[in-house]
Amino acid sequence: MSSTSQKHKDFVAEPMGEKLVMALAGIGEVLGKRLEEKGFDKAYVVLGQFLVLKKDEELFRDWLKDTCGANVKQQGDCYGCLREWCDSFL
Amino acid sequence: MPVFLEDPSEFSKERLKSELIAHNVALPPGENKKQEYLELYLKNVDTKNAADFSSDEEEELPVSVDSEQRAEEPDMRDLSRLTDEDLKAYLRQHGFQAGPITATTRYVYEKKLKRLMEPKSQAQKNGSEDKAVYSDSEEEENEEEQEQPDPSLETVTCVEKEIANSKMETHSMADYHWYPQCFMPPARLVKRPKKSAEPTSSAPSTFSVTELVEKIERRRSSIAEPEPEWENSWNRERRPESCGRRPLQMLDKLTMTNTSLLDTSPMSTFRHQMAVPVTDVLMEIFPETEKTPTGIVATRRRPIKGAAGRPVKFKYPDTPLSPKTTGQQEVQRHKFPIWVQLLCFLIVTLLLLVTYLATEDTLKSSLTLLLDNLNEVLAAPSVEDAPLIADAAVPLLSGE
Numbered sequence: 001m002s003s004t005s006q007k008h009k010d011f012v013a014e015p016m017g018e019k020l021v022m023a024l025a026g027i028g029e030v031l032g033k034r035l036e037e038k039g040f041d042k043a044y045v046v047l048g049q050f051l052v053l054k055k056d057e058e059l060f061r062d063w064l065k066d067t068c069g070a071n072v073k074q075q076g077d078c079y080g081c082l083r084e085w086c087d088s089f090l
Numbered sequence: 091m092p093v094f095l096e097d098p099s100e101f102s103k104e105r106l107k108s109e110l111i112a113h114n115v116a117l118p119p120g121e122n123k124k125q126e127y128l129e130l131y132l133k134n135v136d137t138k139n140a141a142d143f144s145s146d147e148e149e150e151l152p153v154s155v156d157s158e159q160r161a162e163e164p165d166m167r168d169l170s171r172l173t174d175e176d177l178k179a180y181l182r183q184h185g186f187q188a189g190p191i192t193a194t195t196r197y198v199y200e201k202k203l204k205r206l207m208e209p210k211s212q213a214q215k216n217g218s219e220d221k222a223v224y225s226d227s228e229e230e231e232n233e234e235e236q237e238q239p240d241p242s243l244e245t246v247t248c249v250e251k252e253i254a255n256s257k258m259e260t261h262s263m264a265d266y267h268w269y270p271q272c273f274m275p276p277a278r279l280v281k282r283p284k285k286s287a288e289p290t291s292s293a294p295s296t297f298s299v300t301e302l303v304e305k306i307e308r309r310r311s312s313i314a315e316p317e318p319e320w321e322n323s324w325n326r327e328r329r330p331e332s333c334g335r336r337p338l339q340m341l342d343k344l345t346m347t348n349t350s351l352l353d354t355s356p357m358s359t360f361r362h363q364m365a366v367p368v369t370d371v372l373m374e375i376f377p378e379t380e381k382t383p384t385g386i387v388a389t390r391r392r393p394i395k396g397a398a399g400r401p402v403k404f405k406y407p408d409t410p411l412s413p414k415t416t417g418q419q420e421v422q423r424h425k426f427p428i429w430v431q432l433l434c435f436l437i438v439t440l441l442l443l444v445t446y447l448a449t450e451d452t453l454k455s456s457l458t459l460l461l462d463n464l465n466e467v468l469a470a471p472s473v474e475d476a477p478l479i480a481d482a483a484v485p486l487l488s489g490e
Contacts, residue, residue, distance in 0.1 A: 049194055049195070052189055052190055052192060052194070052195055053189055053195055053198065054187075054189040056189075058202075059195075059198050059199075059202060062198050062201060062202070063194075063195070063197075063198045066197065066198070066201075
């Protein structure tokens with residue numbers, strides 16, 4: 001699950017700074033490439049989308065699926081890691 | 091929206107361009123004059139805006155006014171044509187508070203709106219489908235199907251009077267078919283003219299359980315014994331002159347067009363009839379329930395109207411009290427205080443004690459008398475024996 005993944009822990013542990021989009025939990029190389037193609041090259045851009053969707057899980061999952069074709073687990077990982085990051089740093 | 095209040099002809103060329111891009115209108119290649127952009131703008135954007143504007147105006151009306159109709163509005167158009175504000179307003183209408191609608195979020199919100207609108211429209215569609223299922227025309231067809239056998243049977247019996255060999259079967263069949271008519275002829279007689287008079291409204295109301303049973307039995311009989319029926323029609327075709335009535339033509343037509351009463355089509359209609367009235371019955375029992383696409387409705391179980399399971403005191407609210415209990419109540423009412431009772435008790439016990447003591451004294455005296463007498467009686471022989479004992483004692487003593 002998202003809470004156990006090392007990527008999730010690493011991302012949530014510190015401010016994201018200029019991290020790439022692939023640093024997000026659930027976003028691997030393939031999805032990262034797709035997101036970069038659409039202009040979401042940095043993790044904070046995805047965070048911006050996450051925030052502009054008002055942290056709504058359903059909408060964010062929807063958006064992620066449409067943008068890069070993430071599956072349910074990847075959606076959940078990405079959402080969970082962003083939400084947790086927001087909880088601690090926002 | 092302030093944009094619509096301005097005259098587009100007063101826009102700058104750059105503004106017109108950006109507006110056109112914002113409204114997904116393909117710009118003509120290369121640099122053009124303002125007039126061209128203006129024409130494009132007027133053609134594509136302004137009409138759209140006008141429509142949007144009107145719908146915006148509607149939004150400000152009270153919500154109760156045909157909200158359904160308005161909710162369907164975006165369905166008619168393409169959702170992508172809605173302005174951001176409209177999209178947001180529709181989402182709000184569906185009870186969803188949308189965030190900022192930007193280039194990246196718009197598509198997400200459009201999908202959301204589509205999803206929100208879907209169940210509603212689906213339900214409506216299903217509703218209309220239900221109406222189609224219950225439509226009068228179909229019901230009428232069934233009615234016709236149901237009515238046609240009757241005149242034919244009349245002719246059948248007429249024909250079979252002359253033919254001896256299959257008489258028994260037809261008779262049984264005829265009886266089978268005739269009894270419902272004997273059963274409830276007035277309903278039929280009344281119903282038929284009414285149907286011709288107003289075919290639309292009568293269809294759902296004419297349903298009755300007896301009629302359903304009747305239908306089922308008729309179908310069953312025609313399915314169970316197809317042989318005699320077939321034979322009958324065959325016989326009649328051979329000698330149609332034996333019965334020159336009009337109903338005969340109807341059956342002849344039936345058999346000739348192969349829409350006989352026997353095989354598949356009656357079966358299917360039978361099934362159909364089965365399906366429709368059953369749901370009708372449900373609707374009759376629960377008239378207030380909504381029609382659902384699945385037809386399954388879960389409701390709270392209604393309390394049973396009888397006295398079952400109710401506490402006894404509610405079961406017989408005003409039972410006359412038995413004389414015993416009334417007496418008890420009387421006693422309760424006239425009860426003395428407890429100290430008075432104790433006092434009475436003490437007095438009574440004292441009295442009893444005194445009497446006992448008094449009687450005991452007398453008893454004692456009588457007893458003592460009796461005992462004394464007894465003692466006297468016993469004492470007398472003992473006195474007589476004394477010298478004997480003394481005599482016996484003397485030699486013993488003397489012997490020593």
